[in-house]
Each structure stands twice: as structure tokens, then as C-alpha cells.
Amino acid sequence: MLTVSGLPGSGTTTTCELLAQLLGWEHLNAGALFRQLAAEKGLGLAELARQAEQDGAIDRELDARMVAAARACGQVILEGRLSGWMALRHGLPALRCWLAAPVHVRAERVGRRDSQSPAAAAAAMRDREASERRRYRAFHGIDYADLSIYPVVVDTSEHRPEEIAQCILTRLSQPE
Numbered sequence: 001m002l003t004v005s006g007l008p009g010s011g012t013t014t015t016c017e018l019l020a021q022l023l024g025w026e027h028l029n030a031g032a033l034f035r036q037l038a039a040e041k042g043l044g045l046a047e048l049a050r051q052a053e054q055d056g057a058i059d060r061e062l063d064a065r066m067v068a069a070a071r072a073c074g075q076v077i078l079e080g081r082l083s084g085w086m087a088l089r090h091g092l093p094a095l096r097c098w099l100a101a102p103v104h105v106r107a108e109r110v111g112r113r114d115s116q117s118p119a120a121a122a123a124a125m126r127d128r129e130a131s132e133r134r135r136y137r138a139f140h141g142i143d144y145a146d147l148s149i150y151p152v153v154v155d156t157s158e159h160r161p162e163e164i165a166q167c168i169l170t171r172l173s174q175p176e
Contacts, residue, residue, distance in 0.1 A: 001076055001092055002172060003083040005144070006099035008125050009106030009113075011156040011164065015099060016079045018165045026073045030080025033065055053131055056139030067092070081132060085142050088149055095172050097152040099164065105157040 002019065006012045013029065020027035037058070038048040052058040059082075066083065067090050070076050078087065084096035101109075103122060111121035136142045147153055152171050154164050 001070060001074065001078070001087065001094035002168070003078045003080075003087050003094045003096045004099060004168075005079075005081055005084045005097070005150070006101075006156075007081075007106060007129060009109040009121070010099040010101045011109070011161065012079050012099050014161050015156070015164050015168070016077050018161050019077055019168060022165060022169065023075070023077070025075045025077055026069075027077045027079065028066060028069050028073075030062060030066060030078070030083060033062055037062060037065075049128075049131060053135050056135075059135065059139055070094075081144055082136060082140065082142060084149055085140070085144070095152065095168070096150045097154065097168055097171075098147050098150040099154055099156050101155060101157040 002025070004012050004016050004019070013031075016027050016029070019025070034048065035045060038045050041048065043051070048058065063082070063086050066078055066080065066086060070078055070087070070092055078094070080086075084094075084098065086092070087094040087096060103125070104118070107118040107122035107125060110116075110125060111118040114121060116124075133144065136144055152168060154167055156164055159167070
């Protein structure tokens with residue numbers, strides 16, 4: 001099992017998709033599950049995010065779905081801001097990875113992906129990250145800026161996706 005976490009634009013999805021191809025493992029994306037949860041509730045993403053700031057049950061439901069799926073799959077890549085923390089807290093045997101990049105790099109990537117300027121992307125990222133930081137502290141007691149639980153931390157601004165995946169694969173193949 002493998003967890004890959006990082007802030008928006010850090011390259012988690014690109015890396016996870018590549019790793020899933022290389023390993024033949026399932027890839028579970030917390031963001032995709034959050035979108036599915038919003039659809040099930042008949043809400044937009046922004047509305048569900050606002051509700052999640054007030055109601056810790058939303059994040060707990062998302063976490064429970066990720067943990068259940070991870071236990072059922074075994075060989076799986078869990079992608080999400082808290083996936084490393086979830087694996088640790090639920091005793092899931094996983095290599096925990098954090099992908100990082102400077103905010104200007106992340107804003108450029110997100111802007112390209114979402115067809116917006118880097119400045120607009122940076123502003124939206126700041127709002128989202130502030131909301132998530134409040135939510136995760138309040139409901140989980142987690143500061144996702146605490147990288148001490150991650151044996152693998154990679155600055156994705158300095159490496160191509162293939163190099164990042166290879167770094168993770170190398171660590172995954174090493175006995176603990």
C-alpha cells in the first residue's frame with residue numbers, strides 16, 4: 001500500500017496515475033470520492049466543502065470509505081491530503097509520501113489545468129488550503145503541514161513525473 005499526499009498543484013494525481021500504471025495497483029483519489037459524495041448529496045463541491053467546515057462527519061465518512069477500500073484492495077495507492085495520516089491512524093501498512101512544490105509552481109499548474117491565470121489559481125488555492133487547514137485541525141487534530149510522518153518527501157518542481165514515480169518505487173521496494 002502507498003499513500004501520496006500534497007497540496008493542490010503538487011503533482012499527486014499525475015504521479016498516482018503513473019504509479020498505478022507501473023504497479024498495476026488500484027488508485028483511490030480522495031478528491032474523486034469527495035466529488036462522488038457531493039453528487040450523492042445533490043450538492044456542488046463548494047457547498048459540500050462549506051458544510052464540511054461545520055460538520056466533521058463529512059470528512060469522517062470520506063475517510064471511512066478510503067480506509068474500507070484500502071483494506072479491501074490491499075495493493076492500492078491512496079491519494080489525498082490526509083491519506084498518510086489516515087493510514088497511520090488506522091494501522092494500514094503503507095509507504096507514506098508527500099509531494100511538494102513552491103506556491104508559484106503549483107499556481108501555474110492549477111491555472112493551466114483549470115483555465116485560469118496563475119494569480120486567480122493562487123487565490124483560490126489559498127482559500128481552499130485555509131479552509132482545509134481549519135477543518136483538519138478542528139475535526140482531526142491534524143496539521144497537514146506537519147510532514148514528520150512522511151518518510152518520502154519530494155519537491156516536484158525539480159523532477160519530471162517519471163523521476164518522482166521512480167523515487168517512490170525505489171523506496172517502496174526497500175525493506176523497512
